[in-house]
Amino acid sequence: MTFKELLTAGSASGLALAMALIALPSQAAAAAAVTATATADASAAVAAQDRQQRRQARQERRGNRGQARENRRQRAAVAPQRAQRAPQVRNERRADRVERRGDRRANRADNRSERRANRVERRGDRRADNLRDRGADRRANRVDRRTDRRADRIENRGDRRANRIDRRSERRADRIENRGDRRAQWRNQDYRDARRAQDRRDYRQDRREARRDYRQDRREYRRDRREARRDYRQWNRNQWRNDRRYNWRSYRNSNRGIFRIGRYYSPYRNYSYRRLSIGFTLGSLFYSNRYWINDPWQYRLPEVYGPYRWVRYYDDVLLVNTYTGEVVDVIHDFFW
Template identity: 55%
Template sequence: MTPLASASAQSRDNRDSRAEQRQERAQKAQRQDRRQVRQEARTENRQGRRQVRQEARTENREERRDVRRDARVENRQDRREVRRDARVENRQDRREVRRDARIDNRQDRRRDVRQDRREDRREVRQDRREDRRDFRQDRREVRQDRRQWNRLWNRGWRNDNRYDWQRYRYTNRNLYRRGNYYAPYRNHSYNRFSIGLFLGSAFLADRYWINDPWQYRLPPAYQGTRWVRYYDDVLLVDVYTGEVVDVIHDFFW
């Protein structure tokens, strides 16, 4: 081989070597960029979920005095939205992982996909545990608040002459003849309820409500409770928990 040919061959080898090095550096930079993008996306997802859960817990603590059905519905909607957003983001992350993995070789693709799936499943399980823990805590706080409010019910209204229902019933007998009582369940038998027991939700239907307590000389029910008829008895019931707050037996004829 002549010196000119040898130099030409060596120049081509040098160019090929530099091209391969540039290609390897480009591939390595692409992989690093993709890993950084996935890491930033996961970090933002975690921060977003933590912020949403923190805001939900703060709102729940501030609104414990007005514990009603709307609060529970909003909490459920918030948690559904958080889980829905997490699922959508996880799907998008997995799609990006699969799309980027096709560019790499099979070994790197399998390793990255498996690792990302493990991390995604681990994060989803952790988020579900935290959501269940928050839900149980919120429900426990709601029950405690409701029980405290029920204990504050003043049963001394019986000493108030305005609510002397017995004397009023003596002069208005027909008003207290409500007719037959039809239980929501077939073959249901009467149970004598007392304060602190719980009435089933079926017995809280609006057809059992006493919409005008003053008509029977009963005190008004405070927020979250209702006077309901149960056979010939009348019960003051917490509509959220079903707890019996006050009871008058043999109220109706």
């Protein structure tokens, strides 16, 4: 190869090398351009999405403002009606408070007179029983009649006072409610409000009648209880022991197994036996139905009526007034 050919070949190689070196930066620039284009497209998509979200948010705010405007219009339209009914509602609530307060006062008066009458009756019963124990039956009967009359006077006085309180509170409640009705009529009360007021009056009238019926039932209950107590007084606790039909001692000697009824469980854990006598007042748990002697004749005990029950108390038998808890008769060491 001549020198001229060598130069020619070298020039060609150099030119190729130069062109290769120039081509490498051009490819890198193209790749960078592609990456920049993709980034710009993504940024444009994000910006478009943000614009769409802002547009939706503006539309929602516009809708909310429209709804709030409509709500304000409705409240403005209803406000006069509420302002018109507000005094009537206040008067109804005030009338209810007056009636409830009157009910509480009437109940307190009724309960106070009933407690006082019960105290008078218990005191008279003890005095009459003491007289009968000494054989003064005629004096005991006079004490019974005098006690009953005094208890009746006390209860009747309490009933009259409770009725006066009821009527006074009802009249005051009616005045308050009628005042509200007249004001509503002056303000052009519509049919619906008038109907509502009438229903309210009917409800209160029904409640008053129910309250009167309840008090009447209580009076009849007390009257029945007093009559039962009078019937019991005709049965003398000393007289039945002289009746041979109720000779429980002889019957127990020949029927010992009947009088072995198992262990007695006190209603209170730490309670121990105490010997009780006539006139003692028991707690209600001691004469609950689990301690009742449901068949007195099985043990040759007489039948009792009204509020009285034969009750087991350890090995003793008590005759208890279940209304008051008072012990009116005792048989010690009855069971084995």
